[in-house]
Amino acid sequence: MSYLVWLIPVAILMGITALVAFLWSLRDGQYEDLDGAAARILVDEDRPIREQNA
Known part of the structure; x- marks a missing residue:
């Protein structure tokens, strides 16, 4: 019963x-x-990854 006091x-x-x-x-x-x-995951970007980082 004492556990109900803090539970x-x-x-x-x-x-x-x-x-x-x-x-x-x-x-x-x-x-x-x-x-x-x-919807964002369906968008296809034509740029390669290297151009995005530059």
């Missing part, structure tokens, strides 16, 4: 931390362009 506050703290991280990512714009990364 419940730790679980609540972890939940609050996850909620804050999720709200921060929403406010930061992480979910604005969900299809952009999927």
Whole structure:
């Protein structure tokens, strides 16, 4: 029973931390362009890698 004394506050703290991280990512714009990364991988660039680095 004594493990509940510290287990419940730790679980609540972890939940609050996850909620804050999720709200921060929403406010930061992480979910604005969900299809952009999927479409970007299909773009074929004709330039060789050597020219891109120069």
